[in-house]
Amino acid sequence: MSPKPSWYLCGLILAFGMWAAAWGQVVEDQPRLAEPRTPPSAAEINRREAARLYGLGMLHERANRLIEAVRAYEQAERLDPESASISRALFSLYSALERNNDALDACRKVLRLDPEDYHTAYLFARKLRLQDRKREALEVLRKAITSPRLKERPDLAAQIWFDQGLLLEQLGDTQQAENCIRKVVEILEQPDRILEVGKYSRDELASQMAETCERLGQLCLRNNRFEQAVAAFEKAKKADPLRGPRLAFHLAQVCRDRGKYAEALAHVSTYLRSQPASVEGYELRIELQKRLGRHHDILPSLEQSSARDPNNEALKLLLGRELTAAGRYEEAQDLYQKMLEQHLTPEVYKGLFAVYKQRGQRGAQEILKCLDEAIRAATPDEESSRPADTGAARRARAMLTVLRQESDLVRFILPESLRQVGPGQLSYATRSVLATLAARSREAAFAEQLYRACMDRPGGLGQLEAEVYVGLLRVLRYQGKHAAVLEVCRQGLREAHQTSRTLFHTEMIRAHQALNDHAAALAAADKAVNEAGGKEQILMCQRIRIDALVQAGQAERALQECQSLLKTYNQGSALREVRATLSSVYQALGKLDEAEHQLELILERDPNDATANNDLGYLWADRNKKLPEAERLIRKALELDRQQRGSGLSIDPDADLDNAAYTDSLGWVLFRRGKLQEACKELQRASTMPGGEDDPVIWDHLGDVYFRLKQPEQARQAWQKAIALYEQGVRRKSDGRYKDIQDKLRLVKP
Secondary structure, rough: OOOOOHHHHHHHHHHHHHHHHHHHHHHOOOOOOOOOOOOOHHHHHHHHHHHHHHHHHHHHHHHHHHHHHHHHHHHHHHHHHOOOHHHHHHHHHHOOOOOHHHHHHHHHHHHOOOOOHHHHHHHHHHHHHOOHHHHHHHHHHHHHHOOHHHOOOHHHHHHHHHHHHHHHOOOHHHHHHHHHHHHHHHHHOOHHHHHHHOOOOOOHHHHHHHHHHHHHHHHHHHHOOHHHHHHHHHHHHHHHHHHHHHHHHHHHHHHHHHHHHHHHHHHHHHHHOOOOOOHHHHHHHHHHEEEEEEEEHHHHHHHHHHHOOOOHHEEEEEEEEEEHHOOOOOHHHHHHHHOOOOOHHHHHHHHHHHHHHHHHHHHHHHHHHHHHHHHHOOOOOOOOOEOOOOOHHHEEEEEHHHHHHOHHHHHHHHHHHHHHHOOOOOOHHHHHHHHHHHHHHOOHHHHHHHHHOOOOOOOOOOOHHHHHHHHHHHHHHHHOHHHHHHHHHHHHHHHHHOOOHHHHHHHHHHHHHHHOOHHHHHHHHHHHHHOOOOHHHHHHHHHHHHHHHOOOOOOHHHHHHHHHHHOOOOHHHHHHHHHHHHHHHHHHHOOHHHHHHHHHHHHOOOOOOHHHHHHHHHHHHHOOOOHHHHHHHHHHHHHHHHHOOOOOOOOOOOOOOOHHHHHHHHHHHHOOOOHHHHHHHHHHHHHOOOOOOOHHHHHHOOOOOHOOOOOOHHHHHHOOOOOOOOOOOOOOHOOOOOHHHHHHHHHHHH
């Protein structure tokens, strides 16, 4: 190919130059990005980053990466703490992840930032109701119903009024509950407004109207407004004619309350022809038959009803109860035993045991036989390697649920249980369980004999060893038999193989302290440290020794030893234990800020430490500070404790109960917050729990609540109970509370 001429090259250069000039002109003509006159503030930069993280959280959430979404939202919240949208997103995720206390905190924040957010308020109230915090839930709903934005959602307004009515009814204010339910009826009487929302059909609204009118009629009935009750029931029937049989039951109640018993019986008979699942109608029929003097009709009518509805277990239980009341024990027993073939429930066993109780000693033998057979099969056999029978474990748990609730039944079988502690009779596992039940029923002497009856097991106690020693020592301590405690501890140190020696040393220390022999207590603590093997056990015994120093009045020395431990055990779970001990020493010295700081350090490392949550919450409550946060921590401790307790094959009669100390803490913080009725309920509950019934601190707290509720006699009894427990040596009188209770007793002299 021949070379191009020079003019061609020049043309190319000229064309390129013109193109470059044109491009430069185009670039120069582009608008420049606007620049702010002043650079963005740090707050604005944080808001922008928070918006980015919020979007990232949404992406994670849509991809079901919930943990990552929470982290993104939490980072966004730290950068923009005044964003209600971020807190709403966190509430939704916390709820999904069952982080209930965090979810409640997120709700509170949303409502602080956006008080008119009725939807979040509604969800917040539902969460509070699930935690049985009815009064708080009610206050939230009362504020929600005033939101101007709620006019857009008549369906949700109806639900909020309805929930208010339910809460008021549960709290005993039936008049206000009736007023709230009337508001719901008023809203439902304008269905077109709700249909515009598009969430319900006309048939669904008619059903809701019928249900609401039925509840309104029930409330009118409770408020002795009979004409209004009848009108409400008629309106319910008009909205849903299929409710006719159910409404006949309510009309029977109206007639009963107006003294028209024959008319009421006719209405209830109409209702029972529908074969309802519940037994309230059958119980009303029994009541009416008695009022009309027709006692002879009760059992035949129940038998006929049960034959027509053979799968109604509640009706069978009612029939069994009436057979027992009529003295037809054989028939009642047969009925319950047939039920047990399909339903291993506490209710059936309760009925069966009630029959056995009518038979005196023979009945006690039958109860013990049932219980012993179930516990034998539910307990693994160490010699034959036979595994536990899960069905037997279910039977045993059902029986123990009944016995735990029925102290009179426990007392009924205890004398016979002692007659069956010889060779080849009650199993050792059954003896131990019965001893626990005896202790729960305040039958300490029986409990002691049953525990001691376990000690002669051939070949040793095996897996029962620790349970028996712990139970026996507790019962002896409760009876104030401190010398006997020392004797059992010495025996345990000689003979026990599967029980921590630390238990015996600890109990010896407590017994010596109860006998006011602190030198012997410190000597026992020193021995515990010297005999300990392994780093964990050595630390445990060193902590016990520090507590003994505090009780001996040597708190400063205890502090020095504890601070020394902090240098040695400076990581992991050991550090946590030392900090917990250091916190208690600071409390003994009155250095409460330092005590709180140690607990806060524990929670920084592990926010889900149930004990630290409870202890810090209680300490704040006791100091009357940070009360909302204290309540949150204590409720979290209870929630964590419930999660950590499993059922499995356990036949412990108390395995389903809350921690008494945590429940006491909750009662105490509610008392500090002025919620006296709620505090009284929790403290009464704590005082009936294992570990709580013989804790003088709980009885002292309960006395304080009774006193504030202007119930001086109940306060006096509670404080006297606390004093009696102190004098039994359950707790040490040196903690200062003993003298305070004595002073308070002078305020309520009989």
